[in-house]
Amino acid sequence: MITDMSCPALSVQDVAVLYMIGDFKDIGLKEFLMRKITKTYKAKQFWAVNGISFSLQKGDMLGIVGVNGAGKSTLLKAISGVMTPTRGTVKVNGKISALLELGTGFDEDLTVKENAYLRGAMLGYTRTFMNEKCDELIEFAELTDFKDRPFRQLSSGMKSRIAFSIASMLQPDILILDEVLSVGDGAFQEKSAKKMREMINGGATTLLVSHSVEQVRSLCNKVLWMHHGRQVAFGDGPQLCDVYEHFLNYQEQGISSAFEHCGYPQGDVHE
Numbered sequence: 001m002i003t004d005m006s007c008p009a010l011s012v013q014d015v016a017v018l019y020m021i022g023d024f025k026d027i028g029l030k031e032f033l034m035r036k037i038t039k040t041y042k043a044k045q046f047w048a049v050n051g052i053s054f055s056l057q058k059g060d061m062l063g064i065v066g067v068n069g070a071g072k073s074t075l076l077k078a079i080s081g082v083m084t085p086t087r088g089t090v091k092v093n094g095k096i097s098a099l100l101e102l103g104t105g106f107d108e109d110l111t112v113k114e115n116a117y118l119r120g121a122m123l124g125y126t127r128t129f130m131n132e133k134c135d136e137l138i139e140f141a142e143l144t145d146f147k148d149r150p151f152r153q154l155s156s157g158m159k160s161r162i163a164f165s166i167a168s169m170l171q172p173d174i175l176i177l178d179e180v181l182s183v184g185d186g187a188f189q190e191k192s193a194k195k196m197r198e199m200i201n202g203g204a205t206t207l208l209v210s211h212s213v214e215q216v217r218s219l220c221n222k223v224l225w226m227h228h229g230r231q232v233a234f235g236d237g238p239q240l241c242d243v244y245e246h247f248l249n250y251q252e253q254g255i256s257s258a259f260e261h262c263g264y265p266q267g268d269v270h271e
Contacts, residue, residue, distance in 0.1 A: 007093045008055040009166045009173055010057035015048040015088035017074050031124070047229050052088070054224055058173075061196070061206040061215030065244050072209045073178055075226070076100055077256070079207065080094040080176050094173025094228060097123065098165060108152040112143055112162060112205045115151050133169055140195075141165040142188065161188060168195050172232040175199060178209045191217060213248070217241040227255065239264055 004085050008250040021044040049071040057063055062070045078085045094185060105122055108114045120130045138147050141161040146154065154162075166186035167175070196219060197228060215222060216237065223240040232255060234241055239262070247258035259266035 008091075009060070011055040011090060013053050013089045013090040013091075014034035015049060015075065015078055015085045015090060016047060017071075017083065017084040019046040019048050019080055020044070021169075029107075036162065048134075049078065049085075049226075050229045052224070052226070052231050054222075056205050056222065058205055059203050060165050061200050061208065061220045062220055062222045062224055063165050063241075064207060064209045064224045064226065065213070065216060065241075067248075068206050070226040071229040072226055073100065076176050076178055076207065079137065092174060096174045096176060097167050097172035098176040099167040100176065100178045105163075106159065108150065109149050109155055112138065112151055112154065113147040115242075116162065116166060119163070120169075124164065125169075135168050136247060137165040137176045138162070140191075159194075164192060168199065171199070171202070173202060175204050175206045177206065179211070183217045187196075190259075213228075213241050213245045232260075233266070 007098060034107060049259065052075055053061075058204050064075065066072055072201060074083075076098065077083045080088050080090075080096055080100065081090075082098070082100065105119055107118060110118065116134050117127075117130050120134075121127075125133075135144075138144055141158070141164070143154075143158060143162055146158065151159070164177075167177075171186075193215070196206060196208075208220065210215070220237040222235065223237045223244070224234045225244055233243070243262045243264045246261055247255055256266060
């Protein structure tokens with residue numbers, strides 16, 4: 001529960017994540033040790049995320065956009081605590097629930113219902129809470145007829161639906177979703193979006209990575225645009241969606257051209 005209403009729900013300051021890419025997998029352990037001793041081992045640095053800063057208030061919904069390789073998922077892992085940033089700080093005012101990799105955290109040999117209890121326990125739900133909510137969350141995921149079947153018999157879409165259903169039951173202060181609302185058919189996507197709106201109206205701060213500009217435009221009041229690990233812009237959701245959509249349609253013209261076309265202050269743009 002958020003304890004200090006005067007503080008941002010989430011503050012991210014100059015966050016960066018550095019990956020080291022070497023040739024160890026190609027040369028083996030013995031050769032690696034020899035090269036380390038002789039100082040001939042080559043390692044490359046790759047900044048997956050570099051210099052991201054923004055803050056969110058209670059009830060904000062942030063859409064994080066960018067083409068593949070922009071660093072969106074890596075940023076979410078740094079914010080949720082899955083990985084420690086190489087540089088910068090993440091300050092969280094409240095309880096986080098993160099759904100980053102769909103279908104993970106389940107046992108393929110257990111039934112859907114048993115997995116619901118397992119995932120619930122991993123997220124900190126009490127058994128009493130799960131006894132009360134289990135049938136409800138399975139029904140929300142539209143898997144009532146499958147609740148006693150082994151989890152391995154589910155399609156990837158079904159697995160994603162139950163994962164989303166369980167995560168959204170937690171009623172966290174901050175909810176982090178990575179391409180979750182794009183799973184399932186159109187009807188379930190609309191149901192997921194409605195659930196998100198209920199959580200936002202209830203005061204939850206939400207971060208959503210999505211490749212759907214229309215989804216971000218309809219749900220998010222703020223947008224963070226990333227490109228090659230760098231922050232292009234952070235600001236008003238609908239306006240930035242217009243700029244980003246223009247960039248997607250005319251990528252050969254560059255990012256600066258998209259800002260100029262839409263009349264949006266571009267600041268320090270990283271092409």
